[in-house]
Amino acid sequence: MFLKIAPITIFFSFVVVAFMDPISAGKPHIINFRSPNLYPESVSWDPSAQHFVVGSLRHRTLHSVSDAAIVDTLVFDPNLPPNSTILGVTVDNYRRRLLAAVNSIPPLPAFSALAAYDLRSPDRRRLFLTPLRDPAADSAPDKDHPVANDVTVDFSGNAFVTNSAGNFIWKVTPDGEASVFSASPAFTAHPVDRDQKYSFCGINGVVYVSKGYLLAVQTNTGKMFKVNAEDGTARTVLLNKDLTFADGIAVRSDGVVVVVSHQKAYFIKSDDSWSEGVVFDETALEAERFATSVAVGGGDRVYVLYGHVDEGQWGNGVRETFSIVEIESEKEQKEDTVWIYVLIGLGFAYFCVWRFQMRQLVTNMNKKTA
Numbered sequence: 001m002f003l004k005i006a007p008i009t010i011f012f013s014f015v016v017v018a019f020m021d022p023i024s025a026g027k028p029h030i031i032n033f034r035s036p037n038l039y040p041e042s043v044s045w046d047p048s049a050q051h052f053v054v055g056s057l058r059h060r061t062l063h064s065v066s067d068a069a070i071v072d073t074l075v076f077d078p079n080l081p082p083n084s085t086i087l088g089v090t091v092d093n094y095r096r097r098l099l100a101a102v103n104s105i106p107p108l109p110a111f112s113a114l115a116a117y118d119l120r121s122p123d124r125r126r127l128f129l130t131p132l133r134d135p136a137a138d139s140a141p142d143k144d145h146p147v148a149n150d151v152t153v154d155f156s157g158n159a160f161v162t163n164s165a166g167n168f169i170w171k172v173t174p175d176g177e178a179s180v181f182s183a184s185p186a187f188t189a190h191p192v193d194r195d196q197k198y199s200f201c202g203i204n205g206v207v208y209v210s211k212g213y214l215l216a217v218q219t220n221t222g223k224m225f226k227v228n229a230e231d232g233t234a235r236t237v238l239l240n241k242d243l244t245f246a247d248g249i250a251v252r253s254d255g256v257v258v259v260v261s262h263q264k265a266y267f268i269k270s271d272d273s274w275s276e277g278v279v280f281d282e283t284a285l286e287a288e289r290f291a292t293s294v295a296v297g298g299g300d301r302v303y304v305l306y307g308h309v310d311e312g313q314w315g316n317g318v319r320e321t322f323s324i325v326e327i328e329s330e331k332e333q334k335e336d337t338v339w340i341y342v343l344i345g346l347g348f349a350y351f352c353v354w355r356f357q358m359r360q361l362v363t364n365m366n367k368k369t370a
């Protein structure tokens with residue numbers, strides 16, 4: 001009896017395992033959430049609360065967005081300058097803090113800061129609001145005001161914030177002490193085409209990689225940098241192509257890095273800790289919905305935020321619905337499919353061998369009894 005059941009069971013387990021992965025993965029996940037005039041520029045995933053957190057344009061607010069598209073206001077901070085914008089947001093899961101890069105965009109008076117809010121307190125109490133300054137812009141009035149664009153956090157609670165106007169990175173300690181952390185010559189080593197769109201936007205998306213460095217991308221050159229998270233020294237990562245209009249960046253737990261522009265998502269990997277990297281796939285995005293940010297959510301899935309920021313920045317937008325949409329690398333999907341067929345093939349081969357052996361066994365037994 002056992003002999004008979006075992007191979008069949010094994011064969012069917014092969015089939016089930018092979019099919020379970022794509023079935024559970026299903027279609028890419030789409031979250032359309034309603035929040036009039038929000039125009040969020042950034043998205044982050046809160047692994048403890050199992051929801052996304054998004055910033056907002058001119059609302060001084062941070063919101064959670066659930067899988068079921070339920071929107072909640074996490075923070076409304078009336079002490080921020082009126083109509084200020086939250087451009088970057090990240091969740092410090094170890095300290096249960098929300099870190100938000102705050103800016104006043106023209107024509108409002110210039111203001112850039114990092115705000116931290118306590119996710120353990122019921123009203124998400126503000127822990128600090130640290131102004132972020134560009135010492136060079138302070139002394140030279142014709143220089144661009146800083147723009148605190150994106151933020152990431154290390155395991156000790158240090159935040160790293162990119163200044164996309166001044167091309168450097170601030171560090172803000174867990175107590176809220178700010179300093180210019182990395183103004184590497186690498187950040188200004190690549191030519192910028194001043195006639196191009198977004199030529200004003202330098203260092204932008206930034207992510208902390210657990211091995212002690214940051215990866216940052218630069219919008220107006222399409223370059224990626226590896227920044228030592230201890231001393232701020234930086235090098236350009238050698239890539240097989242430029243990441244045109246690079247904006248948001250996120251890293252999956254398997255080490256694959258995804259960079260988004262409003263036009264596409266770049267899937268990039270490296271086997272030497274980001275001295276070099278390879279763009280192994282590009283996924284087209286819906287350019288008119290203007291993706292600006294990418295996050296790795298539950299199950300290591302990659303999501304982009306369609307925030308329509310280009311439409312909202314002039315202050316006369318009337319949009320009510322925004323989206324967080326799962327994206328996939330088609331190449332990776334294909335590789336998965338190949339594995340499924342290999343598994344089914346192996347299972348079937350095993351089944352045939354067993355059938356053959358059984359037949360021989362039966363023949364032998366018949367011979368003996370005859």
Ligand SMILES: *[C@@H]1O[C@H](CO)[C@@H](O)[C@H](O)[C@H]1NC(C)=O
Nearest residue numbers: 058081082083084107108315
């Ligand atoms: C803030 O925005 C509101 C609504 O758009 C506007 O009426 C108000 O004048 C703005 N305040 C400042 C200080 O710009």
